[in-house]
Amino acid sequence: MKKPIHIVKIKLNQIIVFVLFSFLLQLGCAPSEKKESLDADVIIYGGTSAAIATAVQLKRMDKSVLIVCPEKHIGGLSTSGLGFTDLGNKSVIGGISKEFYQRVYEHYQDKSAWNWQPRNEYGNEGQGTTAIDDSLKTMWTFEPHVAEKIFENMVKENKIKVLRNKWLNRESGVELKDGKIISITMLDGEKYKGKVFIDATYEGDLMAAAKVNYHVGREANSVYNEQWNGVQKGEYHHSHNFQQLNISPYVIPGDSTSGVLPRISTENPGENGTGDHRVQAYNYRLCTTNAEGNIVPFEKPENYDPAQYELLRRIFRGGRTSMFGGGKIPNKKRDVNNVGPFSSDNIGMNYEYPEASYEKRKEILDEHISYHKGLLYFWGHDESVPERLRVNIKKWGLAKDEFIDNNHWPYQIYVREARRMVGDFVMTENEILGKKEVTKPIGMGSYTMDSHNVQRYITKEGYVQNEGDLGVDADASYQIHLGTILPKKEECKNLIVPVAVSSSHIAYGSIRMEPVFMILGQSAGTLAGMALEEDKSMYDIPFESLSRQLREDGQILEYEPQLEKISE
Template identity: 85%
Template sequence: MLTACTSTKKQDTIDADVVIYGGTSAAISTAVQLVRMDKSVLIVCPDKHIGGLSASGLGFTDLGNKSVIGGISKEFYEEVYKHYQNEEAWRWQPKDEYGNVGQGTTAIDDEYKTMWTFEPHVAEQIFENFVKEHNIKVIRDKWLDRENGVKTSNGKITSITMLDGTTYKAKIFVDATYEGDLMAAAGVSYHVGREANSVYGEEWNGVQKGEYHHSHNFQQLNISPYVIPGDSTSGVLPRISTEDPGENGEGDHRVQAYNYRLCTTNAEGNVVPFEKPENYDPAEYELLRRVFRGGRHSMFGGGKIPNKKRDVNNVGPFSSDNIGMNYEYPEASYDKRKEILEEHINYHKGLLWFWGNDESVPKELREDFKKWGLAKDEFVDNGHWPYQIYVREARRMLGEFVMTENEILGKNKVDKPIGMGSYTMDSHNTQRYITKEGFVQNEGDLGVEPPGPYQIHLGIIMPKKEECKNLLVPAAVSSSHIAFGSIRMEPVFMILGQSAGTLAAMALDAEISLYDVPFEALDKQLREDGQILEYKAPENTEK
């Protein structure tokens, strides 16, 4: 498939029809589609473990309407289903004891032959099987030289070079990273943070003080942010911003919070107890003590996945979302990103220790919590900690078309669909600030439901033609902040990856630009390969 073999030794130049940078689920689906259309493809990624968040803890799938998930994306969930049909897959609990509840649907869907909840190692193995079955070469632990490694000529990328000096050439490149690193290094326009509502005529973008769509806010607890409650001269507690939060609807630089989607268990024999971090500082969690004293005890949420495990996510006003500590991450250097990741890990590990040991936590909750730990059979070469932080949002391309809430809410028509989405426009908190009344509050947590599944425009994976003619971007796509809150789901990333692969293969076959592929032909090919491009609600049979 490739013009040069690969090895652990440094190579000068390696060629393929298409080079994909990144190891996410979008990267895998892109590569699979390219191989099925008889193109040579190479995945080059900084990751050692492929699959992105799907294989790094997010096993309780953010789903929406399952009927609009087709193609390779659906194949992935069909493979999950096949795996768990085998009784041997149920090592830590009988299958019939598993509560068959997913994210808005049944977890094990016998009608569709799909399963929407899964363990991380199972997802990773399915992605590895996809790679092996399609003879896809994956070169891991390769980091793009973001300063000098992208060479362009006549509006096209000609090669990309890694920090170790290895260079990769292709006719078409794909940036399948969550961060949009290749896109940015190629000089493509992008945005970080929230746009003002006025930019795209939206309602739910920008600052959203006073909007409490979930339980992840302090609301009426009226908790003082000061070291000595009520005394503003005593200093501000950790993890509370003293900056002006801005006015509603204004744009800002803030990015919705990241966390790790832990895989935890209480299955006897598979529990790795939560450990006290070396630099644990209980003062970092004083705000959480005040939450408990205020009567809010939510702390250890998460969806049930097989074998007595949980995909643990943020829950409540002070939880695993490390609010306000990720603003620099999207554009940070590799070294700075490493610092940010270490800070997030230390914060999260300290939080786990706090929940199990701090006397402000009710005794019965502490005792129950200590039955849980990290799953011993997950992330076995990484201290049982997820490989990938949950980059909910980073750079977002400013491409040929920008998806906004107006398309997702059905106000604007999409004329060139390459897939569909359906999940809530979901943004986690972006800041924790002090109100005018002198209390602490979170801001940015939203959940705005679309009226139904919506079409996703071809232009969101394509840079502006005048900026780069041979690059596709199926993850850091062209959308507003709030629209990205729905598009950013793993099933959709796989859908967009397949469509990117299809477009690239068709352009190569016809020896034309990505921008000259007739949409009618692309539409036909996508449908033939199982993509769902339109949705018709089932008729109401009630009399």
């Protein structure tokens, strides 16, 4: 029986369509298909706040993006205890960075967000400015879990794919060809290909594995004609030093043959202004509370050794007691930071961290946690601590509703500084202090050039002293150069580095603030997106075009008046 003519025509049309589609596939021109199969236009390595801002910007520019990160919890320090924002001039914070703080504001407008204290009881001045700004609908202080929720919402809303617990193979996991990264491979063997790569880690691991030039430690002042880089003995800008306490560093006070107390270096501290390998101290930004019902008491670590804190005993005998403090954040919580000459900053114990293997880094982190927990226990139980302080600190503990899957301890240590790229442009104190012009700004900063202590040493007079703690204010907000996030073109043509940026040690002390990382992340995403749209090298995008796009997207590239004083 013959088939109806209309059925034969339909089948013939289907065959023609199938043959045509197969032909297009072979040519690489099939509808909705890319010529080359890539995992994403842009691969972001790292889960910091900068990574999220970069990814959000790229998605808004309709680019495919993939975040691959070692972390389980995204957001970096912003979600790991640093809720008392290092701010400076809030007026220079724009774009996605400002959006984050606006979302914080929106969250705390809901009465249900205030479960441990009424909202009207929370009054706070944060880092020189009002914590809650109703006129700008921004809030600059927040709880860690609130920040994480906001970042996760940003990821969800923008349909950003995040692959967690992925660790870069730092030995052989970066495939390079003709000055470009082709792919990156993780320790589990998974490989990701893209056109542009972003290193959004605090450590600069992808940058280093891509053979981009970088620096660890302090440069000599002579390198960039600076005043505040290098060794700074005798400079006491804060209270985090021994000054005139004249404390002996020896086991038997005054007897150098009796041995040196723990956590004091016997190395030569170096001459003022000279460079060294040393890195400013790390600590954990604890989220503590005294709200009854939400307190997890500070625990005694298994390997607790009170002898590690003998120097603190001598400080108490000398009359110094400011060791435990922090900025107020909502719901009767505090973001606790280092206070005084011997506190949570684990001075001198992180020098290896920037370049260390993952295994060695884990050892360093474990030592920092043990030290910090032991310090908390010491404050509350050692008889050398004045009784009123012991009684007071026992009213406090870790917040039960924070970091609930990590025994209420922050996920991320405060990596204040690790590797710093030596890139297309190096930011120095001269740009921050307004001595040199920035011709290609992609964002602004304003915080004090802040370095925590770098070493604890023995003076020529035979006393213990800290060195490296600085706080140098600029007279005005400053611009950050495009070249700070770009490697030199001859080193790598498709990598952007918005966190381990190209800057001197002391300049990084101001740039390294979470609002600025989000600003630089957005600018990194904009540059990558424009390069993809125009099918050009990032280095060939006209700065005028980039600047125009950044402004349209809310970035602040200049600020008047130029003579505002930045408070610490």
